Amino acid sequence: MRLVRGVTGERGVTGGKGVTCGKDVTGEKGVTCEKGVTCERCVIGEKGVTCERGVIGEKGVTDERDETGEGCDCLGWRSVVWYLISASLLVSLLTPASSSSALVHTSSDHVHTSSAQIQRLADSEATIVRLFETLLRAYKGSPARTRPIVKFVEEAHRNLTARGDQSVAHPLDAYATLNRFANGWQSQLVAVEHDLNITGLREHLWKSGIKIPTVDDVERSVMSIFHLQRVYHMTAVDVLTSHNGSRQPIHQSDTNYFVDIATRHNCSELADDWARFTPGEIPNSKGLDRGSTFQESSSRPLEKKGNYSMGTFEEKLQVNSNTATRGSCLYTPRGPSYYRWKTETVHVDPDITVFYDVISDNEIRRVKNLAFQLLERAEVGGNPSRSLTGTARTSKVAWLWDNHTDVIQRLSHRVSAITGLQTTFRDQAAYAEPFQIVNYGVGGQYLPHYDFLMDKAMLRNTAPFVRESGDRFATFMFYIGDVVSGGATVFPVLDVGILPTRGSAVLWYNFDGEIPDTRTRHGSCPVLVGHKWVANKWIHEISWRPQAQCPKGF
Numbered sequence: 001m002r003l004v005r006g007v008t009g010e011r012g013v014t015g016g017k018g019v020t021c022g023k024d025v026t027g028e029k030g031v032t033c034e035k036g037v038t039c040e041r042c043v044i045g046e047k048g049v050t051c052e053r054g055v056i057g058e059k060g061v062t063d064e065r066d067e068t069g070e071g072c073d074c075l076g077w078r079s080v081v082w083y084l085i086s087a088s089l090l091v092s093l094l095t096p097a098s099s100s101s102a103l104v105h106t107s108s109d110h111v112h113t114s115s116a117q118i119q120r121l122a123d124s125e126a127t128i129v130r131l132f133e134t135l136l137r138a139y140k141g142s143p144a145r146t147r148p149i150v151k152f153v154e155e156a157h158r159n160l161t162a163r164g165d166q167s168v169a170h171p172l173d174a175y176a177t178l179n180r181f182a183n184g185w186q187s188q189l190v191a192v193e194h195d196l197n198i199t200g201l202r203e204h205l206w207k208s209g210i211k212i213p214t215v216d217d218v219e220r221s222v223m224s225i226f227h228l229q230r231v232y233h234m235t236a237v238d239v240l241t242s243h244n245g246s247r248q249p250i251h252q253s254d255t256n257y258f259v260d261i262a263t264r265h266n267c268s269e270l271a272d273d274w275a276r277f278t279p280g281e282i283p284n285s286k287g288l289d290r291g292s293t294f295q296e297s298s299s300r301p302l303e304k305k306g307n308y309s310m311g312t313f314e315e316k317l318q319v320n321s322n323t324a325t326r327g328s329c330l331y332t333p334r335g336p337s338y339y340r341w342k343t344e345t346v347h348v349d350p351d352i353t354v355f356y357d358v359i360s361d362n363e364i365r366r367v368k369n370l371a372f373q374l375l376e377r378a379e380v381g382g383n384p385s386r387s388l389t390g391t392a393r394t395s396k397v398a399w400l401w402d403n404h405t406d407v408i409q410r411l412s413h414r415v416s417a418i419t420g421l422q423t424t425f426r427d428q429a430a431y432a433e434p435f436q437i438v439n440y441g442v443g444g445q446y447l448p449h450y451d452f453l454m455d456k457a458m459l460r461n462t463a464p465f466v467r468e469s470g471d472r473f474a475t476f477m478f479y480i481g482d483v484v485s486g487g488a489t490v491f492p493v494l495d496v497g498i499l500p501t502r503g504s505a506v507l508w509y510n511f512d513g514e515i516p517d518t519r520t521r522h523g524s525c526p527v528l529v530g531h532k533w534v535a536n537k538w539i540h541e542i543s544w545r546p547q548a549q550c551p552k553g554f
């Protein structure tokens with residue numbers, strides 16, 4: 001067990017959030033753990049969370065979600081609770097509330113754009129309840145002031161017990177979770193800080209990796225649901241019936257809120273649609289899965305509303321309701337027969353091939369754990385629009401390099417073995433880019449686009465390893481999420497669509513010889529139910545051009 005101080009190792013530090021390993025309880029940034037040590041105890045110090053005698057896996061500090069960090073709770077809730085009940089350290093929290101405003105964090109990080117972050121919120125709720133219970137027990141002094149909070153916490157406890165494990169796979173569950181945090185827990189946090197005259201609670205949550213969503217997140221999640229309704233021709237009743245069986249109830253106040261948002265956005269059709277709903281009138285249904293159609297799962301026939309434009313792009317992705325047209329955002333049944341083949345040719349010239357069972361569950365888990373902490377908002381062309389038709393790309397991305405860890409390297413080799421193309425990374429001219437891991441949010445989508453850059457001027461402005469290696473010749477994309485419905489990758493020009501199947505991958509070539517192939521225009525349909533994750537590997541021209549086999553300088 002060895003600790004090195006003062007090292008800001010490229011992959012060894014989670015210093016951005018003030019998490020450090022070392023014996024230093026004040027949590028100075030930049031202290032890194034070296035290989036093979038496991039975090040034994042975590043302490044919240046003045047400047048953040050610290051792992052005492054902390055050590056970790058191969059590349060540095062991990063938290064409970066990291067591949068090597070099982071059981072380590074550097075960022076987890078146990079550490080917060082542990083801290084709060086630790087008499088010696090509790091004192092440092094109990095400073096006048098008025099001095100805390102600069103430390104208050106609410107998220108401006110668009111929690112709704114990552115299903116994994118919403119899931120994490122849901123998963124953390126039991127611990128938040130425990131945290132509040134501990135807190136409120138510690139302050140018996142003023143029952144009158146804390147009574148509303150006690151009531152809130154008791155109710156939250158009851159609801160949680162009734163709900164059990166929460167899944168936010170359905171967009172209404174994602175909305176309900178965001179709403180509970182933004183409008184429920186957020187105000188309880190403010191209240192508890194004020195009533196009990198303590199500070200730093202929200203800041204500690206923030207440092208613990210829990211991003212409390214804002215009301216903007218909640219509103220956007222509702223707009224995403226509207227977007228899903230339009231793309232997939234669903235009525236409010238369809239959405240609600242498909243939610244049947246979920247443990248997070250939707251109340252009249254929620255549907256009123258939906259009406260309000262639709263009205264504010266001048267969307268009278270949607271406002272009327274949601275205004276019709278009265279709780280208790282929705283019949284039970286089996287819910288949406290890939291084996292059923294909306295038609296089957298809804299209580300009344302779907303209205304056909306014609307073509308739907310996915311957004312600002314010039315082409316319209318036509319939505320037919322009942323046929324398995326593959327190039328549109330269409331909800332289609334899928335039989336299990338694909339599983340019998342490892343490879344499926346989906347299109348010839350340009351070639352699009354799907355490979356099955358090419359990444360294991362364990363590898364998926366490790367990749368997602370690595371990526372989770374690195375997720376950043378993925379934006380295309382600046383600020384996302386707030387239009388009801390959704391944003392160009394509603395997701396978060398993380399980049400994982402081949403040398404990040406053994407599993408990434410192995411997957412990179414596998415892409416090479418399957419495609420016959422080089423994927424090795426080199427400083428000056430890389431055959432391929434690092435893996436781009438993408439996690440979509442509520443109704444997350446990616447409007448049709450090309451993967452090649454085409455614009456040579458754009459290429460010239462990129463990092464040397466891209467500049468010297470040509471454009472994105474091929475795309476190899478692993479499907480590593482659990483999409484229940486929606487979220488197809490579609491090629492509108494070719495009328496081809498691929499349903500994301502966990503463990504499979506798709507390969508296509510963005511170039512026809514030396515020429516960018518515009519027929520490969522593609523996008524991701526909005527995720528209707530489930531969690532969509534993909535891992536992109538973009539392979540560059542240099543990996544196949546005979547004359548360019550040797551990168552410059554090698």
Ligand SMILES: O=C(O)CCC(=O)C(=O)O
Binds near residue numbers: 451490
């Ligand atoms: O998620 C998908 O299905 C497509 C993603 C994509 O096209 C991209 O990331 O460039």
Ligand SMILES: [Fe+2]
Binds near residue numbers: 449450451522
């Ligand atoms: Fe793409």
